[in-house]
Amino acid sequence: MKTVQKYEMPLSEMQGLVAMLGRILISSLFFVSAIAKIIDPSATMSMMSELGVPFIPYLYAASIVIELIGALALLTGIAARQAAVLLIFYLIPVSYMLVNGLTISTYMTTVQMILLLQNLATMGGLFILAAFGAGPLVVEAEKPLLCKTAEDGQVSCQKATSDEPKKIEINRTDPRLTASGSAKLHSRIE
Secondary structure, eight states: OOEEEEEOOOOOHHHHHHHHHHHHHHHHHHHHHHHHHHHOHHHHHHHHHHTTOSSHHHHHHHHHHHHHHHHHHHHHOTTHHHHHHHHHHHHHHHHHHHHHTOOSSHHHHHHHHHHHHHHHHHHHHHHHHHHHOSOSOOTTOOOOEEEEEOTTSOEEEEEOOTTSOOEEEEEOOOTTOOTTSOOOEEOOOO
């Protein structure tokens, strides 16, 4: 096995703003959906009944909780990866119910297909969030501690600054390595 050095490259301010904008837009979808469910529970439960959803009162309440918690986590960036995974697992059965409940009416089929495609597109954004994280602009983002052990055994730690890349050594074989065994690998590590 060869030793490869990976460097965490700080994101630019623009990339951080774009990531935050993406989180705001995705979370707004879930906030609005949860608020609509709260404002008009009978319409939501009626639609759930038409789609053949079992345990309607429990799943109705669970959907509101999942959407609000997920939206809040995405908006703030706190546990955004976990929230993205939660919302993906929430959207899978929701999307299945939309496909399963497709009606004969051309209009309703078109509406349901648009909703299904919206869910799939949202899941795509959530997969990206789950893979790459919330970005640098999050509520109360803690910078990692960089600790060094001196020769006398004393450990000193300080918070990392966003300007200095972290050097991390990993052991693995990578097809991107050149014949000399060196490669530049750029990766964001959280």
